[in-house]
Amino acid sequence: MQALLSLSSAIDAVSKKLGQIADYLVLFCALISAGNAIVRYLFDYSSNGWLEIQWYMFAGMVLLGASYTLKMNEHVRVDLVYGWVSDRIRLWIDIVGIIVFLLPVAAYFTYACWPFFYSSFVEGEMSSNASGLIRWPVKLLLVVGFGFLFLQGISELIKRVAGLIGVVKIDTHYEKPLQ
Secondary structure (H helix, E strand, O other): OHHHHHHHHHHHHHHHHHHHHHHHHHHHHHHHHHHHHHHHHHHOOOOHHHHHHHHHHHHHHHHHHHHHHHHOOOOOOOOOOHHHOOHHHHHHHHHHHHHHHHHHHHHHHHHHHHHHHHHHHHHOOEOOOOOOOEOHHHHHHHHHHHHHHHHHHHHHHHHHHHHHOOOOOOOOOOOOOOO
16 A cells, blocks of 8 residues: 555645646736737737637646646535535545546546547647647647546545555545535
């Protein structure tokens, strides 16, 4: 179990770095958006490339930040019973959800997005917009994002199983949204 927990820690460290990259993308996207607006109004000049790079950065924020969000237990839940049950039952709910939903979906999307990226890369696909960008980097984000979401799912599964057998203490606290 210690070897698996070491693997989990390594995956968590990569997810943390991806989360930091996603954080910086928020800043860069805001700066580019503001800069593009200033240039457009002051100099009556704009480029589709500046608009597309914001779209790429938004994709990066979501796809690179997903694994970190899962690691931090800040992902969206459909809370029908989770808030009302014991910590042990929460661990079981998490394990079943990871095995039945998260891992198969993340694996499928990683697999399905690979040819989408690869054909774009091989063909050197470009945006059809004037002064648009190459398309393959944003398509690669799909593969990387879903791939690391899958790996973080493995990490969370390892930690939940370790929590069930008493090797580690897992905080299953979930702050229910106010509605």
